[in-house]
Amino acid sequence: xxxxxxxxxxxxxxxxxxxxxxxxxxxxxxxxxxxxxxxxxxxxxxxxxxxxxxxxxxxxxxxxxxxxxxxxxxxxxxxxxxxxxxxxxxxxxxxxxxxxxxxxxxxxxxxxxxxxxxxxxxxxxxxxxxxxxxxxxxxxxxxxxxxxxxxxxxxxxxxxxxxxxxxxxxxxxxxxxxxxxxxxxxxxxxxxxxxxxxxxxxxxxxxxxxxxxxxxxxxxxxxxxxxxxxxxxxxxxxxxxxxxxxxxxxxxxxxxxxxxxxxxxxxxxxxxxxxxxxxxxxxxxxxxxxxxxxxxxxxxxxxxxxxxxxxxxxxxxxxxxxxxxxxxxxxxxxxxxxxxxxxxxxxxxxxxxxxxxxxxxxxxxxxxxxxxxxxxxxxxxxxxxxxxxxxxxxxxxxxxxxxxxxxxxxxxxxxxxxx
Amino acid sequence: xxxxxxxxxxxxxxxxxxxxxxxxxxxxxxxxxxxxxxxxxxxxxxxxxxxxxxxxxxxxxxxxxxxxxxxxxxxxxxxxxxxxxxxxxxxxxxxxxxxxxxxxxxxxxxxxxxxxxxxxxxxxxxxxxxxxxxxxxxxxxxxxxxxxxxxxxxxxxxxxxxxxxxxxx
Ligand code: SF4
Numbered sequence: 333x334x335x336x337x338x339x340x341x342x343x344x345x346x347x348x349x350x351x352x353x354x355x356x357x358x359x360x361x362x363x364x365x366x367x368x369x370x371x372x373x374x375x376x377x378x379x380x381x382x383x384x385x386x387x388x389x390x391x392x393x394x395x396x397x398x399x400x401x402x403x404x405x406x407x408x409x410x411x412x413x414x415x416x417x418x419x420x421x422x423x424x425x426x427x428x429x430x431x432x433x434x435x436x437x438x439x440x441x442x443x444x445x446x447x448x449x450x451x452x453x454x455x456x457x458x459x460x461x462x463x464x465x466x467x468x469x470x471x472x473x474x475x476x477x478x479x480x481x482x483x484x485x486x487x488x489x490x491x492x493x494x495x496x497x498x499x500x501x502x503x504x505x506x507x508x509x510x511x512x513x514x515x516x517x518x519x520x521x522x523x524x525x526x527x528x529x530x531x532x533x534x535x536x537x538x539x540x541x542x543x544x545x546x547x548x549x550x551x552x553x554x555x556x557x558x559x560x561x562x563x564x565x566x567x568x569x570x571x572x573x574x575x576x577x578x579x580x581x582x583x584x585x586x587x588x589x590x591x592x593x594x595x596x597x598x599x600x601x602x603x604x605x606x607x608x609x610x611x612x613x614x615x616x617x618x619x620x621x622x623x624x625x626x627x628x629x630x631x632x633x634x635x636x637x638x639x640x641x642x643x644x645x646x647x648x649x650x651x652x653x654x655x656x657x658x659x660x661x662x663x664x665x666x667x668x669x670x671x672x673x674x675x676x677x678x679x680x681x682x683x684x685x686x687x688x689x690x691x692x693x694x695x696x697x698x699x700x701x702x703x704x705x706x707x708x709x710x711x712x713x714x715x716x717x718x719x720x721x722x723x724x725x726x727x728x729x730x731x732x733x734x735x736x737x738x739x740x741x742x743x744x745x746x747x748x749x750x751x
Numbered sequence: 752x753x754x755x756x757x758x759x760x761x762x763x764x765x766x767x768x769x770x771x772x773x774x775x776x777x778x779x780x781x782x783x784x785x786x787x788x789x790x791x792x793x794x795x796x797x798x799x800x801x802x803x804x805x806x807x808x809x810x811x812x813x814x815x816x817x818x819x820x821x822x823x824x825x826x827x828x829x830x831x832x833x834x835x836x837x838x839x840x841x842x843x844x845x846x847x848x849x850x851x852x853x854x855x856x857x858x859x860x861x862x863x864x865x866x867x868x869x870x871x872x873x874x875x876x877x878x879x880x881x882x883x884x885x886x887x888x889x890x891x892x893x894x895x896x897x898x899x900x901x902x903x904x905x906x907x908x909x910x911x912x913x914x915x916x917x918x919x920x
Contacts, residue, residue, distance in 0.1 A: 356895045373779045373819055377906050381913050399777065406777035455817040455841055471819035471845035477909045485895065519764055520811040524840050553811060555840060608764060695773040695816075716768040716815060718791035723772075 334583025336491040338526045338558055341466040341580055345449045353490040353587070361391070362448035362465075364478045367434055368396040368407070370453035371414040373472035378479050386421050387482035393443065394418040394425045395434035398691040403698040432663025432689030435459040435547065435631035440665050442573025446561050447580050451475065451484055456631050456713065461546040461558040462539065464565060464579050468556045489555045490589035491526040491582075496533035498597030503747045505641075506541025507633055507711065507731030509533070510548040511602045512594070515612030523553035525589055528582065530560065533596055539568045540637040544731075547632045548713050551609040601746040603709070604729040607717045615734045615746035625708040626657045626739040627720075628732055629687075630694045633711035634662030636669050638732040643675040645736035645747055646682040652742030657684035658700045664689055684739070696720045702727075709738040754832050754852060754871040756805040760864055763809035765792065767842065770813065770821040779820070781827035788824040802829030805871070807863050809835065812853075813842025822846040822853075832871055834878060834889070836860045847896055848905035854878065859887035 335343065335350060343351045345359035364386075366374050371394055378386070386392045394414050399407035418425035424443070431437045435456050438444050446464035451457065453475040460467035470484070478484045494513060514521070527549045534542070542559050549557030559565070561579030569577070600614040628634075628642050639661065651657040659679050661667040667689060670676050679686050693700030694712040702708055702721030707728065710720065715727035728744060737747040769791040771784055778784065789796035806825065812835035813821060822845045825833065832852040846853040854871055859878045862885065863869060870879040871889070878887045892900065902908035 356893060369773075369776045370817065370819070376779065380906055381910055383913065398773075404777065410777060410779075453817055453819075455815065457817075469817040469841055471817050471822075471841060471848060473819060473848040473905050474844060477905055480909060480913060487893075519814060520837065520839075523811065523837060550841075553814060553839060695768075697773055714766075714768065714815060716766040718772050719768050723769075723791040723794075 333587065334585035336528060336582045336586040336588070337464065337560065337580040338466055338491055339488060341447055341449060342486065342488055344447065351488045353488050355488045356485055357488060358483050358485050359449050360483050361451055361478050363391055363393060363443060363450040364475055365393040365395065365434060365438065365450070365452035365454070365457065366472065366475050367398055367454055368400055368411040368414055369398045370472045370475065372410050374453055374476040374479065375413060375417045377473050377476035381480050383480055386423060386479040389422040390424065392421065392423040392479055393438065394423055395431060395437055396428060397433045398695065399697050400428050400690060401688065430664055432661065432666065433631045433634060433691055436634060436662030436666065439463060440572060440663055442569065442575060445569065445573070445575060445577035446565065447578040451478055455550045456547055458549045458554065458556040459543055459547040459631060461549065461556045462542040463569070464559055464561040466556060466558065469550060489524055489526045491528050492522055493528045493530060493588045493591045495591065495593040496531035496596050497593060498533060498595040500533055500596060501599060503601050503733045504599050505731050505733070506537060506544040508599055508602045509596065510545040511604050511609065511612050511729065512596070512599060514548065514552045514610045517552055519551060519608050519610045520553040522549065525554055527552065527554045527557040529557060534559065535562065538637065539564055540635045543635065544632050548609065551713060601731065601734045603734060603744055604715055606715050606726040606728065609713065609715060609729060615730065615744055616749055618744045621707070621744040623655060623709050623738055623743055624706040625700060625702065626655060626735050627660065627693045627700055627708060627710040627712060628735050629660030629662060630691070630712040631662065632713045633732050634660055634666065636666050638711065639666065639670045639675050641732040642736040643678045645733060645740065645750065646684065647678045649682060649740050651683040651739045654742050655739050657739040658687060658693060659684050660687045660692065660699070661689050693720060709735050709744060711735050752873045754805070755868065756803045756831050757801070758805050758807045758863055758865055758867045758869055759796070759800065761792065761806065761808040764811045764814055765808050766815035767813060767818050767821040768815055771818065771824045776818060776820055781823050784820050784824035785827035788828045797828060800828050800830060804830055805869060806830055806833045807835070807860060808833065809860055810837050812838050814839035817841045819845045819849065822849055822851045826851045834859060834869070834871065847899055850904040854889045856887050856889035
């Protein structure tokens with residue numbers, strides 16, 4: 333019986349020849365990550381063990397990104413705990429001004445490689461599955477244990493294979509594909525399972541779009557999302573690392589819990605209305621939804637290609653007078669590139685705000701918190717109640733094209749409605 | 752272990768943002784987190800909940816972020832256990848790791864209401880509703896998870912291993 337790529341990675345990490353879904357394994361981890369919200373708890377738990385050192389400082393990463401540059405005194409205290417611990421351990425640490433959002437920064441620095449097992453105290457750690465590795469989010473205590481042992485326990489998840497066929501229409505990207513998928517299967521449609529993304533549409537899909545899809549696997553309850561390795565992955569990684577890695581592929585006779593096929597040739601740009609990512613509708617069917625704010629950024633859609641899409645729409649246009657448009661690059665590197673390419677000028681001329689890289693508005697931290705009754709179109713990944721501010725505010729999820737078009741028209745809109 | 756307590760009932764997909772909103776994630780102090788538990792789904796919950804109470808909910812409880820602050824807030828508010836139709840996987844792990852019993856009992860949910868008193872028997876794998884007298888099956892934990900529970904949480908289990916390793920030299 334064949335194995336899926338996920339089973340192969342886990343078997344290798346557990347020094348086993350084969351594994352089966354449902355088995356509990358202890359696996360070696362290649363990378364352990366925490367951020368300014370989850371690290372203080374991990375560090376407190378780690379310290380209880382009385383150990384001097386983490387298992388391998390070069391495999392432990394700390395990224396301040398959620399509430400930095402510190403939004404208040406308490407946030408400053410939390411990042412200070414992390415900074416001091418990271419530096420004392422000689423671990424990998426990305427200070428602001430040289431970094432950005434963890435799930436943008438780690439791949440950019442060649443830290444997420446095919447075949448690896450990566451765990452992070454952040455639910456969107458699954459993002460790295462775009463690079464053909466097994467990456468999953470855990471809590472702070474699990475991460476503390478892994479920082480001590482260099483291993484973690486996992487139950488081998490079953491895999492659901494998604495096959496996307498047809499041709500992707502214009503203005504439709506990875507975000508629309510994943511919103512569509514979650515809309516079809518629901519927010520617990522892949523509970524405990526791995527979502528393996530395949531098909532002719534995926535073969536042609538750019539890396540940034542794959543990353544956006546893997547990022548939201550957790551929004552379907554999945555343990556992670558994963559993609560095969562191909563020329564696009566190889567090229568992307570060649571720009572950022574010369575480290576060796578071992579890609580994995582699913583066997584033709586691998587077992588799947590389910591195989592789901594979608595013909596996406598007629599897909600239109602989508603949005604997810606409050607308060608679940610599965611509440612999905614075509615953007616152009618919602619003409620009566622005025623908005624107060626637009627956020628373009630985050631670990632889902634804060635990469636250069638996302639900003640290019642937004643800039644193309646905002647170029648020569650103005651953000652609607654009633655709308656606050658906040659653009660947040662996913663990393664310092666994205667900000668530099670966007671500046672070089674003139675995208676930042678386009679945003680500023682259109683009347684948008686361009687911020688330093690941060691999670692800020694995505695989780696209602698700062699830099700765009702919503703008041704009672706306000707509505708925001710956002711390229712982030714969660715529209716739960718109160719996610720971006722007041723519990724009676726609303727977040728509507730979308731890709732960068734819909735977000736930018738909505739910013740111009742002052743209501744939920746698809747790019748085609750601009751003309 | 753038998754856990755008996757009064758029920759607070761919630762619906763499906765109770766996410767970590769409503770369990771403990773991000774605006775309170777500037778601390779890891781359990782008592783402070785407990786003051787805001789479930790605030791964005793029921794702003795009065797923190798003042799109504801009594802030590803020993805039990806949360807009962809529908810599908811996918813704890814979906815969303817990996818913030819361990821969520822089970823910590825629930826536990827620190829005095830909630831003894833969470834019974835749900837199903838749990839989001841990171842929340843489930845986090846709860847086990849910090850010693851908050853989480854029990855999957857799909858059949859028990861629909862017929863359980865706020866104010867009921869239920870009795871969870873973790874060994875027997877049952878949930879009894881004392882109002883109706885009905886007994887429901889709950890999912891049994893794997894041996895591996897039971898070990899963590901017996902140790903009192905993940906870090907206690909890890910501490911035992913670290914100690915054994917150090918003694919082995
Ligand atoms: S951008 Fe949002 S979803 Fe991504 S890591 Fe930051 S807070 Fe989490």
